[in-house]
Amino acid sequence: MLKEIQIQEAIQNLQASQVPFRENLSLASLSSFKIGGTAPLVVEPGEDEQIYSCLAILQKLDLPFKILGGGSNLLISDHPDDFVVLRLAGSYKSYEMLEPGIFRIGAATNTTPTFRQISQKGYKGVEFLSTIPGWTGGAVMQNAGCYGGELLDFTSKIEFIRNGEIHSKKPSEIEYGYRFTEFLQKKDSIILRVEMKLDEGNLEEIEESLKDKRDKRNSSQPENKKSAGSMFKNPRLNDEQGKPIKAWELIDRVGLRGAIKGGAQISPEHCNFIVNLGSATALDVHYLASLVQEKVHKETGILLNREVEYFGSIP
Ligand SMILES: Cc1cc2nc3c(=O)[nH]c(=O)nc-3n(C[C@H](O)[C@H](O)[C@H](O)COP(=O)(O)OP(=O)(O)OC[C@H]3O[C@@H](n4cnc5c(N)ncnc54)[C@H](O)[C@@H]3O)c2cc1C
The missing domain is CATH 3.30.43.10 (Uridine Diphospho-n-acetylenolpyruvylglucosamine Reductase, domain 2)
Structure with missing residues (x-):
């Protein structure tokens, strides 16, 4: 303390x-x-x-x-x-178009409205980001993505503070991958802003793509539930038919869909989500997450890694 x-x-x-x-x-x-x-x-x-x-x-x-x-x-x-x-607050909460198609986006901008607005200005490719909650800095940290897109694929420059100095790097100059960047691994930087260079597209097609991604999201996730999204990363392994194994399938297979501890529940709708039913503590969620890891490992031999990060001491 x-x-x-x-x-x-x-x-x-x-x-x-x-x-x-x-x-x-x-x-x-x-x-x-x-x-x-x-x-x-x-x-x-x-x-x-x-x-x-x-x-x-x-x-x-x-x-x-x-x-x-x-x-x-x-x-x-x-x-x-x-x-x-x-x-971060103040100036980091805004974004600007520096010239046609070139955007500078503050790390504290809210991802959903920011990328919806940018898309609706007629720039294509980043519609998927309008369905991811959180802020742009947090999205950079773990190279947030969905529906085949990842934030760093559309980023031309990342500005951050490391060792007391501002640095500016292209994604090709840093280590990153699926839900991973060197920033997340080293925890030695503060992301300040990113720049994106986007191509113009057909506004009708962009609106269609925004709607398509929103619909996909609404149909696959527990709506209006308090959660932090997927609790575990997909294991990057294939099953016997060569199909990628999903974390939710493993959780379902070991019978934990709907399991409850205190105020927390493994979502009955999407069992890679743990939801707060109203009065959950961090310990309740931790209990369920540990139970999933133990049972899945014991019954399938696969170790699920958490996607959700712990902020401060939990157990
Ligand atoms: C319903 C739901 C659905 C989701 N779906 C997806 C999805 O489809 N794809 C996906 O990738 N994610 C998804 N997520 C997870 C989450 O939305 C993303 O990971 C998001 O990009 C995190 O951003 P944040 O600002 O909330 O970060 P936080 O949760 O606040 O922080 C995450 C990490 O980043 C660090 N951090 C945050 N900002 C900075 C900064 N400026 N500089 C340095 N470090 C920083 C924090 O210290 C922490 O380590 C989902 C979450 C929810 C609740």
Whole structure:
């Protein structure tokens, strides 16, 4: 747990540097699971200079921090009180078209409306991103994707802070793959913005593609449920017929569809989702996730890796 004296010192420094922050904030409201305890300090830098100030303050006071985006791929601890939360705000919440087809998109932009709007301006290819919850920075971190598309395939430049300096790299200059980037592995960078170079398309076809992806999403996922999407990555293995094995099939096969612990349930509609029925704790979800891993491993020999990340200590 952070000491009160450290928090007060950080607050004085943040005020002096005019970096916005909030104290004692419930993180449940900032997560798609609607799970998470109260964070003692959430810092919300709105521009690059404020991030520099913030990092200098946290380093000087030896305060650990974690970055929270849209909170849609996280299981947040019931007691997130041993670190400071850094959450981008201000200028990172907007995007602009620099010239026709070239977009600069802030890391704190909400993915769904941003990519719907960009698509509806007549630029094609990124319609799939309009169905993924969360923020653009979080989507970069794990190369978010669906329906055959992945964010980094459409990205020409990523701007991030690493070792106190702003870097700008093309995707070809970083390591990335399926639901993976070096940023996620190393946890040593803050994504600030991306640039995308998109081709113009036929507006009617783009609208059709937006609708098609939205319909697919609505028909395959539990609607209006509190979750963090797929709990486990698909294992990247084929069955005897050469068909890719899906995580949900394994969970179904071992009989865990609909299993309940406390306020959490393995979704009866899509069993790779764990849903919060209303009063779930992080521990409830963790219990079910561990049960899935144990049973699937014992009965099929396959080890499922979590796609949802833990934010703070859970067990
Ligand atoms: C209903 C539902 C459906 C989903 N469907 C999909 C899908 O089809 N495809 C898919 O890929 N994902 C899917 N997801 C998961 C999630 O939406 C994506 O992974 C999303 O891109 C995460 O973004 P976020 O801003 O919410 O990140 P968060 O959950 O806030 O954070 C995820 C990770 O990124 C880090 N992070 C966030 N922002 C930054 C930053 N600016 N700089 C450095 N680190 C940062 C965090 O520290 C954390 O490690 C789904 C989730 C839900 C709830």
